[in-house]
Amino acid sequence: MTDQGIAQLAAYLEEVAEPSIILDDDYRILAANVAYRRDFAGSQDVTGRRCYEVSHRIDRPCDQAGEACPLRQTAQSGHPQRALHLHHTPRGEEHVDVETRPLARGPGKSKAGQPRLFVESMRVVRHASSQPAVQGLVGRSPAFQAMLARITRAAPAEATVLLLGETGTGKELAARAVHEGSPRATGPFVAVDCSGLTETLFESELFGYEKGAFTGATHLKAGLVEAAAGGTLFLDEIGELPPAQQAKLLRLLESGTYRRVGGVEWLPADFRLVSATHRDLAAMVRAGDFRRDLYYRVNTFPIHMPALAERREDIPLLAASLLARIDAANSGRIGHHRLSAGALRTLQARDYEGNIRELRNLVERATLLADGTEILPEHLDESTTTAPAAPGNETEFRIAAPIRLDELESRYLQWALDASAGNRSELAAQLGISARTLYRLLRKR
Ligand SMILES: Nc1ncnc2c1ncn2[C@@H]1O[C@H](COP(=O)(O)OP(=O)(O)OP(=O)(O)O)[C@@H](O)[C@H]1O
Incomplete structure (x- = not known):
């Protein structure tokens, strides 16, 4: 494509509502429309810069930094490609749905016969956040x-x-x-x-x-x-x-x-x-x-849906978000509690059979145990925080002889319920089931 062709295309893109850029196959931005400059570049001119410098603030292409690069894939396949990336934006990092389309092959095609120019458009994913958030x-x-x-x-x-x-x-x-x-x-x-x-x-x-x-x-x-x-x-x-x-x-x-x-x-x-x-x-x-x-x-x-064990690196972000939600629900004061570095290490070191719900329960209980605003490791220590059995209750679950499985389940639930001092959501997390499933099992007995 000639320089005049690129200028015409850039003028056309300027009118397009979706943030879009024109790229060559060396990751260089040849033009960026007003929506892109506003949403992704703080209204700066990005012409001549490499896309990965602007979006990821890194000095090498995403595909060499362990991420899927829709530009590379489009260059190889000749077909449009989509990928979800974390982009730096004036609002912080955001999940962005990136779509790259090859421009029709013209006189400027590369030796391999693949198109040399690409249009990339971005859509910010609104239903998820890469930063602590009070919902979603x-x-x-x-x-x-x-x-x-x-x-x-x-x-x-x-x-x-x-x-x-x-x-x-x-x-x-x-x-x-x-x-x-x-x-x-x-x-x-x-x-x-x-x-x-x-x-x-x-x-x-x-x-x-x-x-x-x-x-x-x-x-x-x-x-x-x-x-x-x-x-x-x-x-x-x-x-x-x-x-x-x-x-x-x-x-x-x-x-x-x-x-x-x-x-x-x-x-x-x-x-x-x-x-x-x-x-x-x-x-x-x-x-x-x-x-x-x-x-x-x-x-x-x-x-x-990945288990928390498959996304352990998200634990600090999840814990901060859940804490903000718990504070919002309890006192309306987001940021009232904060997790100490030691508490974060404790949260990151343990396993979560009940996944994010169990993490949430643990953080919620810690907010009740902390006298001040800082959550410390001891507030997350289950050996001291698990509710003691009600007086007169058995602290151990014992069965003298083999019994029917449904009878075993029923007796175990009764024992667990007594030992939980009535906190059903905590009990559900300990059993690794949802509160709703627990209610169903209790109803069934
Ligand atoms: N990615 C996430 N970000 C923030 N909070 C989350 C996330 N995933 C789950 N949660 C929180 O974890 C708890 C459990 O989530 P949810 O009820 O959606 O799980 P579920 O898979 O439907 O559980 P179940 O199968 O037991 O019903 C909720 O408090 C939810 O808000």
Whole structure:
């Protein structure tokens, strides 16, 4: 492309709302539009600088610093490429969705025959933060970025998303991020916990009921499918659905219609489905515990939610964010408590079977134990902070002879509940399950 061609293209890009730059294949910025200069360069002129100097403040290309470089990939493939990067911006570091497109091959193509010029456009990812934040997903580790990249790709489409991850990894927050990044963001987000819903409860909760449908149905009640109209329906713990409920859900997804309990009319459903499970659904399908046809319906776009063990480097950022959220909820004073260096080391050194929820519980308990505003390692020491057993309770769980597994679970839960002095959210974290799962197990006994 001639200099005149580049000038024409730059003039065109100036009018484009999305921050965009023109690059050559040596990472040099040939032009940057006003949106880019404003959002990414503090209104400075960046012409002639290398993209990685501006975005990453490093002196070598991203692909030589362990990151995927969409420019390199586009140069090699000749096709548009996207990547999620952490960019320096006037507002600090932000997650940015970068898309690089090759310009049509012209007289200026390189010897290898690949295009030499590229247009790169950026979109700041609003549903996640790389800095402490009082709401939403936070993280910056490679495992978090890989998850965020999947969310960012899936969100704008209508695709059905399946979040796969251990308890406490942030599946509900991720589901909200999918919703908020979608064209349905202004519509409702309705979460349904599938665990512990009996067949009749499942139907009446999801589809609602007509007046007089059953004893106690004194008025018409809209179901959650109706409440989610125009928005997103989040089915949490979908792997817990028994076969009869699976069949009902499949019918809803296949037909796109539902009928209130006691109703005759088929009503059109209008929601985007996001579901989540901590179970290995594929293995459940092989074992015959989850319907294959339903599995294919819900598994259009799976997203792996990393365990905290896969993103340990995010612990300080997560701890700071959770502390700010706890302070905001308790006293409204964000920044009231702070973590000492020793406390941070303690948090980074331990394991978290309950993932981020367990980290949150630990930090929350420390805020209650700290007399001052600084959280010290001893406030995080479980041997001194775990609630003592109520007087008269057994401190050890003992079984004299083999018993049925369901009986064992029931007795163990009773013992754990007594020993927890009634703090159920803490108990759930210790058991490595969600508070909702704990409630379900307790209800089941
Ligand atoms: N990336 C994150 N940034 C900030 N907070 C997070 C993040 N992920 C999870 N959390 C917090 O951790 C806790 C657990 O998250 P969430 O309830 O979304 O997990 P979950 O995977 O749905 O758990 P379960 O499967 O047990 O229901 C919540 O308090 C949530 O706000």
